[in-house]
Amino acid sequence: MVKIIKKEVLTPQIKLMVIDAPRVARHAKAGQFVIVRINEEGERIPLTIADFDSEKGTVSIIFQEVGKSTIQLGELNEGDHITDFVGPLGKEIEEKNFGHVVCVGGGVGIAPIYPKAKVLKKLGNRITSIIGARSSDLLFWEDRMQSVSDALYVTTDDGSYGEKGFVTSVLDRVIQKEKIDLVIAVGPLMMMKMVSLLTKKYELPTLVSLNPIMVDGTGMCGCCRVTVGKECKFTCVDGPVFDGHSVDYDELLARQRNYLEEEKRAVENWLMKKAEEGVHHAK
Amino acid sequence: MPNNRLNGRPKMPQRTVQERIRDFDEVPLGLEKWAAIEEAKRCLQCKKPSCMKGCPVEIDIPGFIGLLAQGKIDEAVMKIKEKNSLPAICGRVCPQEEQCESLCVLGKKGQPIAVGYLERFLADYEREQGIDLQKMPTQNGKKVAIIGSGPAGLTCAGDCAKMGHKVTIFEALHSAGGVLIYGIPEFRLPKAIVAQEVDYVKSLGVELELSVVVGKTLTFDDLLQDGFKAFFIGTGAGLPHFMNLPGENLNGIYSANEFLTRSNLMKAFRFPEYDTPTKVGRRVSVIGGGNVAMDSARTALRLGAEEVCLVYRRTKKEMPARIEEIERAEEEGINCIILTNPVRFVGNENKWVTGIECIQMELGEPDESGRRRPIPVPGSEFVIPADTVVVAIGQGPNPLLLETLPELKLNKRGYIEANEVTGATSIPGVYAGGDIVTGAATVISAMGAGKKAARAIDDYLKNKS
Ligand SMILES: Cc1cc2nc3c(=O)[nH]c(=O)nc-3n(C[C@H](O)[C@H](O)[C@H](O)COP(=O)(O)OP(=O)(O)OC[C@H]3O[C@@H](n4cnc5c(N)ncnc54)[C@H](O)[C@@H]3O)c2cc1C
Ligand SMILES: Cc1cc2nc3c(=O)[nH]c(=O)nc-3n(C[C@H](O)[C@H](O)[C@H](O)COP(=O)(O)OP(=O)(O)OC[C@H]3O[C@@H](n4cnc5c(N)ncnc54)[C@H](O)[C@@H]3O)c2cc1C
Ligand code: SF4
Ligand code: FES
Numbered sequence: 001m002v003k004i005i006k007k008e009v010l011t012p013q014i015k016l017m018v019i020d021a022p023r024v025a026r027h028a029k030a031g032q033f034v035i036v037r038i039n040e041e042g043e044r045i046p047l048t049i050a051d052f053d054s055e056k057g058t059v060s061i062i063f064q065e066v067g068k069s070t071i072q073l074g075e076l077n078e079g080d081h082i083t084d085f086v087g088p089l090g091k092e093i094e095e096k097n098f099g100h101v102v103c104v105g106g107g108v109g110i111a112p113i114y115p116k117a118k119v120l121k122k123l124g125n126r127i128t129s130i131i132g133a134r135s136s137d138l139l140f141w142e143d144r145m146q147s148v149s150d151a152l153y154v155t156t157d158d159g160s161y162g163e164k165g166f167v168t169s170v171l172d173r174v175i176q177k178e179k180i181d182l183v184i185a186v187g188p189l190m191m192m193k194m195v196s197l198l199t200k201k202y203e204l205p206t207l208v209s210l211n212p213i214m215v216d217g218t219g220m221c222g223c224c225r226v227t228v229g230k231e232c233k234f235t236c237v238d239g240p241v242f243d244g245h246s247v248d249y250d251e252l253l254a255r256q257r258n259y260l261e262e263e264k265r266a267v268e269n270w271l272m273k274k275a276e277e278g279v280h281h282a283k
Numbered sequence: 284m285p286n287n288r289l290n291g292r293p294k295m296p297q298r299t300v301q302e303r304i305r306d307f308d309e310v311p312l313g314l315e316k317w318a319a320i321e322e323a324k325r326c327l328q329c330k331k332p333s334c335m336k337g338c339p340v341e342i343d344i345p346g347f348i349g350l351l352a353q354g355k356i357d358e359a360v361m362k363i364k365e366k367n368s369l370p371a372i373c374g375r376v377c378p379q380e381e382q383c384e385s386l387c388v389l390g391k392k393g394q395p396i397a398v399g400y401l402e403r404f405l406a407d408y409e410r411e412q413g414i415d416l417q418k419m420p421t422q423n424g425k426k427v428a429i430i431g432s433g434p435a436g437l438t439c440a441g442d443c444a445k446m447g448h449k450v451t452i453f454e455a456l457h458s459a460g461g462v463l464i465y466g467i468p469e470f471r472l473p474k475a476i477v478a479q480e481v482d483y484v485k486s487l488g489v490e491l492e493l494s495v496v497v498g499k500t501l502t503f504d505d506l507l508q509d510g511f512k513a514f515f516i517g518t519g520a521g522l523p524h525f526m527n528l529p530g531e532n533l534n535g536i537y538s539a540n541e542f543l544t545r546s547n548l549m550k551a552f553r554f555p556e557y558d559t560p561t562k563v564g565r566r567v568s569v570i571g572g573g574n575v576a577m578d579s580a581r582t583a584l585r586l587g588a589e590e591v592c593l594v595y596r597r598t599k600k601e602m603p604a605r606i607e608e609i610e611r612a613e614e615e616g617i618n619c620i621i622l623t624n625p626v627r628f629v630g631n632e633n634k635w636v637t638g639i640e641c642i643q644m645e646l647g648e649p650d651e652s653g654r655r656r657p658i659p660v661p662g663s664e665f666v667i668p669a670d671t672v673v674v675a676i677g678q679g680p681n682p683l684l685l686e687t688l689p690e691l692k693l694n695k696r697g698y699i700e701a702n703e704v705t706g707a708t709s710i711p712g713v714y715a716g717g718d719i720v721t722g723a724a725t726v727i728s729a730m731g732a733g734k735k736a737a738r739a740i741d742d743y744l745k746n747k748s
Contacts, residue, residue: 023500037457043549043558044457068558084457086494215549215559218455218496219681220465220521221541225532232525232532237683251532254634258534262560269555 002085005058007078010140013065014108015074016050021085022057024049029092030115031209031241034059035217037084038073045069046214046236048112048186049088059087062111062140068266089217090240093207097124099181102174103149104167104195105131106187110141112209113186114148121148128178129153130170132187136161168194175202182207185244189253196244206244210235212255226252291325292394293318297611304584304615307469307552311375314397319404323352326396329388334398337382339731342366344383344398351401360409363402368441369434369480369730371410372463374403375472377727378605410479423447425744428511430497430684433461434726435517435717437484438733439740443515444487446741451511452489455496458548461519462718463726465548466540468578470585471608474547498684512747513712513740516699517733520718522679526570530628531674535564535636539571539579539675546582564670567591568639570625571675572602577609579673580617591617594667596624596644596657620667622646624659629666638666678723698722706736712747714740 006018024034033048051060065071076082093116101120105113110131121127127148132155133139139154139161146152153170154162163170168191174180175198183206185195192208199206212224212235219237226235227248233239296312297303303310314322326348334344343362350359363370379399387395425448429440432454444450458464460477485491495501506514523538525531542561545551549559567583569576572595580591593612595602598621602609613619620641627640643663646655680697692700692709699708699715706714716732718724 023495026505027499027502041550041557084494086455086457086496087500089496089499215541215544216456218521219683220523221544222523222525222538223541225525227532232527251634254534255532258562259560262554262562266555266558266560 001081001083004076004078004080011138014062014140016060016062019059019085020057021059024087025052025054025057025059028052028059028088030119031093032088032090033240034085034087035089036082038069039083043069044215046217050111051115062108064108067263068270090236093241095119095123100126100179101182101184102180103127103129104171104185106167106191107133107138109187114141114144116184117148126150128174130167132167168198172198180204189249192244193249200245207241208244209240210242212252213258292397293322295400300614307585309473310470310611313407314400314404319401320352320354322397323348323401327388333386333388334383337386339727340366340734348401356408360405363405368438370402371406371476372472372480373727374399374406376467378725380606424449426511427513427740428506429515431461431517431519432459433517433519433717433729434463435729435733438730439515439517439737440489441484441487442734442737443740444489450489452491453495453497454493457494459491465544468547468582498687503688513744515736516715516719517717518681518684518719520678520680520723522681524677524679525674526625526676528625528627530630533628533630533634533636535670536628536672539575539673542579542673552586561586563588565589566669567671568594568667568669569673569675570594572604574604574608576675577604577612579675581612581615584615593617593619594623594625595619595621597654598622601654636669636672638668639672640664640666680719704735705739706732707739712743
């Protein structure tokens with residue numbers, strides 16, 4: 001059992017929670033994640049450690065409400081408890097001075113890119129950040145990203161804020177202008193694929209943080225397997241960060257669609273149950 | 284239900300096929316009291332009981348059977364519990380036919396004593412009557428850390444606590460029991476029974492910390508700093524093997540670990556009441572021939588598959604699964620496709636599996652395992668249509684914890700090197716046992732290892748003062 005000590009609504013569908021989890025905070029590193037299970041009936045969902053404070057013993061998570069588990073998590077409030085909070089899992093990113101690092105964050109991917117930019121900035125890297133979202137009301141943490149970046153670009157698909165367009169077009173421009181030593185991209189799989197295709201052309205080293213479906217998160221089930229190069233890797237223990245140019249994105253895109261119907265049923269079933277309970281309460 | 288007899292030995296009453304394949308309730312129903320006592324009376328009470336040689340934890344078999352024959356049920360249970368704290372589990376999943384029962388003298392001419400059935404009867408009887416739990420032993424305050432709550436860890440923890448040590452079990456998952464919880468299905472080993480045995484270990488004063496991944500959440504150094512003086516590593520062999528064949532990452536292809544974990548630990552069979560889904564198509568193929576394969580096949584059937592087959596590269600004679608379980612699987616309509624080995628997985632444009640391309644095998648000379656080696660027959664490729672595939676070809680050591688302990692000596696296959704008698708590893712004060720030492724084995728051998736290590740830990744702590 002862990003306690004939610006702070007909750008912040010970043011956008012209507014994206015929420016931040018600060019969790020009291022000293023053991024996880026003590027060993028947390030940028031790039032790692034936790035497995036969260038809300039209650040006894042809950043599934044185990046992976047969420048990136050968006051920030052942590054080893055002294056206070058807290059870990060921040062940011063999540064987008066996309067299905068039953070994340071919607072239900074979003075309904076919890078400060079003071080509420082979460083049944084399981086396991087971590088820190090996965091490998092951290094290499095912490096060293098690469099030189100000039102471009103951090104690309106798409107949508108909720110801004111959350112996991114932040115700790116990476118933060119630690120790399122501390123180590124003396126020059127950080128250029130490019131963050132993007134579908135629209136202005138889905139954008140968050142511009143200020144935080146600003147604070148750890150030497151330059152920051154913001155894009156929205158619909159042009160409601162920042163520059164209209166995709167993060168990749170800004171990235172292309174930066175590549176043309178400046179010498180880059182490393183690109184790190186976190187966001188929707190399609191975005192990471194597009195970034196990797198672009199940087200491959202320029203042979204720029206690129207790291208991506210993959211988000212396959214997971215169950216245990218400890219290397220026991222093999223659900224999170226991805227093909228990197230010619231090899232089969234388990235994202236939860238070998239990753240989640242991999243060389244972006246070697247990932248088989250199409251395979252992973254298909255694997256993420258594995259449970260679409262079931263997930264839809266889960267949400268419908270749950271909303272119905274809640275509506276029924278609502279009726280009971282009204283009586 | 285009457286207990287049918289077969290050459291004197293009672294046949295275990297079980298639920299009918301039609302009834303059992305619709306749910307996850309237990310299949311064998313257990314002996315009735317009169318049948319158990321009658322069977323116990325058949326035991327010759329040998330002076331030099333050969334059956335005991337087959338028992339990895341040295342249960343006094345004639346001892347408990349003799350008490351049962353006299354109707355002294357409580358005493359019979361206590362006799363078992365002198366050596367084995369998890370009898371309800373062992374009575375269900377031990378391969379008795381290869382252990383105690385295979386050595387019983389009665390087996391030479393007729394049928395051996397049904398030692399396993401009697402063990403199960405006694406454990407169940409005790410549970411149902413609610414005989415009281417152990418008194419808490421007095422603690423001497425020496426802290427012992429147990430990593431992993433499978434049968435090896437639970438046994439070692441229980442025994443260490445009985446010797447007066449202050450024991451904490453750390454478990455990575457959110458439930459205790461290891462394979463007993465996430466691997467072996469409900470219909471073969473009800474989870475309520477595992478929970479009760481875990482409670483028994485807790486009643487001895489053992490603390491249980493779930494959702495702690497040692498090596499990640501807590502390191503060995505953390506544990507040393509917290510004052511732990513001795514360690515037992517019982518992390519099992521939980522790394523699923525794949526076949527490394529083309530198409531293996533298609534949708535619809537599971538490792539047995541994932542398939543069983545979704546169903547058992549995450550209760551996917553009760554989706555959407557529980558949140559974790561699982562996907563079972565009309566035609567399911569399970570690759571393998573061990574207990575894990577049988578469990579996967581029978582689980583698939585209960586999750587709604589219309590046709591389930593097992594694809595195995597040798598013949599039924601070489602299958603490592605328990606005979607009883609192969610029989611039950613076949614009764615339930617599971618089709619064994621023998622002498623067949625997959626070479627490639629076939630999928631559609633959406634990257635969903637549609638079949639397994641296989642090649643026919645024939646048996647050649649025996650290999651190191653003593654089983655005849657399967658050899659492919661050239662040109663015999665054919666496709667088995669399947670929309671769900673479960674790969675159940677074995678497990679390896681999970682490197683997660685081992686990577687954080689570079690001083691720990693491993694053998695060539697990546698398992699921990701431990702002394703056979705004591706479980707001692709290359710690090711003083713660190714003991715290991717169960718599947719992480721032997722590779723995938725049995726519940727009882729894991730328990731045996733936990734027991735031996737507990738004795739060695741006790742000696743170690745006494746000498747260390
Ligand atoms: C290492 C890792 C780190 C992650 N970090 C974050 C994070 O910081 N914030 C965040 O919001 N999300 C993160 N995710 C994704 C998050 O785990 C999923 O959004 C969540 O599991 C969805 O659960 P649900 O029940 O709400 O939705 P579901 O009903 O399970 O799914 C809804 C939709 O999301 C897709 N989906 C399901 N699981 C995943 C998944 N693991 N990754 C991507 N899509 C998925 C489904 O195909 C479906 O379309 C991370 C995933 C991984 C593997
Ligand atoms: C499907 C299936 C069916 C089987 N059927 C039978 C049968 O009928 N009869 C029989 O005798 N045997 C059977 N076996 C084999 C038997 O279950 C195993 O041999 C036995 O469980 C091994 O016990 P263990 O204690 O060594 O490890 P496990 O049972 O594997 O337990 C290890 C535990 O350690 C935990 N762990 C791992 N790493 C860490 C870490 N870093 N920190 C904290 N915790 C950790 C794991 O989560 C797990 O709970 C079966 C196995 C399977 C998979
Ligand atoms: S060998 Fe068979 S008959 Fe003899 S004591 Fe053991 S169980 Fe009884
Ligand atoms: S999530 Fe199970 S192996 Fe990675």
